[in-house]
Amino acid sequence: MIRKHESDVSWKAGLLAFAVHGVLFVAMVLSINWKAAHPPMNITEVELWEQLPNKSVPKPVEIKEPPKPIVQEVPKPEPKPEPKPEPVQEKPEPQPPKVDIELEQKKKAAEQKKLLEEKKEEKKKAEIEKLKKEMREEELRQEKTAEQAEQKKLKDLQALMRDDKPSAAQQASSVSPSVIGEYTEKIKAKIRGNVNKTLCGDGNPELRFDIGVLPTGELSGTPKLVKSSGNATCDEAVERAIIASEPFPLPEDTAAKAQFRNLKLKFKPNGE
Amino acid sequence: MNVANDMSFFSLVSGASLPVQIVMIILLITSLFSWWYIFIKVFTIKNASKDAEQFEASFWSGGDLNKLYDGLSTGRRKSQGMASIFEAGFKEFVRHKQQGRMEVSDVMEGTRRAMRAAYNRELDNLDAHLPFLASVGSVSPYIGLFGTVWGIMNAFRGLSNVAQATLSQVAPGIAEALVATAIGLFAAIPAVIAYNRFASSVDRLSVRYESFMEEFTNILQRRI
Numbered sequence: 290m291i292r293k294h295e296s297d298v299s300w301k302a303g304l305l306a307f308a309v310h311g312v313l314f315v316a317m318v319l320s321i322n323w324k325a326a327h328p329p330m331n332i333t334e335v336e337l338w339e340q341l342p343n344k345s346v347p348k349p350v351e352i353k354e355p356p357k358p359i360v361q362e363v364p365k366p367e368p369k370p371e372p373k374p375e376p377v378q379e380k381p382e383p384q385p386p387k388v389d390i391e392l393e394q395k396k397k398a399a400e401q402k403k404l405l406e407e408k409k410e411e412k413k414k415a416e417i418e419k420l421k422k423e424m425r426e427e428e429l430r431q432e433k434t435a436e437q438a439e440q441k442k443l444k445d446l447q448a449l450m451r452d453d454k455p456s457a458a459q460q461a462s463s464v465s466p467s468v469i470g471e472y473t474e475k476i477k478a479k480i481r482g483n484v485n486k487t488l489c490g491d492g493n494p495e496l497r498f499d500i501g502v503l504p505t506g507e508l509s510g511t512p513k514l515v516k517s518s519g520n521a522t523c524d525e526a527v528e529r530a531i532i533a534s535e536p537f538p539l540p541e542d543t544a545a546k547a548q549f550r551n552l553k554l555k556f557k558p559n560g561e
Numbered sequence: 562m563n564v565a566n567d568m569s570f571f572s573l574v575s576g577a578s579l580p581v582q583i584v585m586i587i588l589l590i591t592s593l594f595s596w597w598y599i600f601i602k603v604f605t606i607k608n609a610s611k612d613a614e615q616f617e618a619s620f621w622s623g624g625d626l627n628k629l630y631d632g633l634s635t636g637r638r639k640s641q642g643m644a645s646i647f648e649a650g651f652k653e654f655v656r657h658k659q660q661g662r663m664e665v666s667d668v669m670e671g672t673r674r675a676m677r678a679a680y681n682r683e684l685d686n687l688d689a690h691l692p693f694l695a696s697v698g699s700v701s702p703y704i705g706l707f708g709t710v711w712g713i714m715n716a717f718r719g720l721s722n723v724a725q726a727t728l729s730q731v732a733p734g735i736a737e738a739l740v741a742t743a744i745g746l747f748a749a750i751p752a753v754i755a756y757n758r759f760a761s762s763v764d765r766l767s768v769r770y771e772s773f774m775e776e777f778t779n780i781l782q783r784r785i
Contacts, residue, residue, distance in 0.1 A: 291601070292686055292689050294605065294641055294686060295601050295605055295689070298600070298601055298604035298608075299597075299601060301600070301604065302597050302598075302599075302600030302601040302603075302604060303600075305596075305600045306593055306596035306597040306599075306600055307593070310589075310592065310593060310596065313747065317570055318570045318571075483724070
């Protein structure tokens, strides 16, 4: 490797060679700071929904056409309260005539009775009218409060769409079906993202799975197939997608989370 | 796959797959050797040209050639370069002269052969390691490229298991793989430059030796 005449300089040359590599290595590590090329990453999690959750869809429609629901709702409550007061007032009516008939069979009595009946009928009519007015007023109030409540809910939901956490906590205080529907929809959307759709063909078969979701968002067991799509590969693909979708999105509230322990999932791989 | 926030040089090397790491180690060793030889050649060629200059100065100073020969042969160090050519030629010439009754052309032919042999040995010493530098210069980029291709293959194979492919899943693998090419180029570029430089230096030295041989032959011929 080394000639005789080179043995004098070989040590010197070897040291210099190492020095060159050392210098280059240090330059590479220090001056080319490859960490600096990476600014701190802002990781934002984005959930892609193919469809909006159930609740949010109908409400915008209500905003645009507020008079319609009022007109529809007015006739509905009317028949309900009316039958209640009427029998109460009709009961005293037949009683006095019966008493009259039993005590006297004279015309005076009959006339008096007629007068009384007329008066009572008048009173009754007035009372009914009053009651009706009251009922209407009450209904109007109820409608207004209902409207207000609905609008409040809507605002809450809009806020929830904007930023999930605070309003979600408020809404979930009473485990409303809207929250469950919303998160079921989210879970479905997440699973749908993981399904290999080519395995399920062109049609849109419906599958039913019983799955248990722990409060941590994980599955409590293997998903149980309740209703098959009729295609074994499709069933397997969906089952794999469910397992791959862990952790599932869950509401903040613990009471709401408990609702997902036994979740009956109707699932269409190619969308609703 | 972990998002590679840490892309320091160390993590790039340690994160590479085994074949790529082996390629890197081979290239590092090659680079070390080539630099070693480069420095050896720098020193030896510098010494050789310095020696040639010194010898030419003393040879053309007009002193006695016998004295010069004695000074060289009694020296501790074995004479090199031009001095060794002179030594071989003069020894042969003196021997022929002592034997006597020989043709002039035979004496000169023998002297020339001795000098030619010494010249070849010297040239061989000067040319040492140059083939190694030439092969490092031409081959190490390919070795580095092999490591890179292997690393990128692995990076893309890992990508096939992911549903949504992003750049951050491939980038670390490619960066790791490219380190191999970088090391290969680092080994090759100095080797090529050094090879070209040393080849021309050796050429110039050999021309110098040859012209000295011609001139010395003429001087010896005149002395007969």
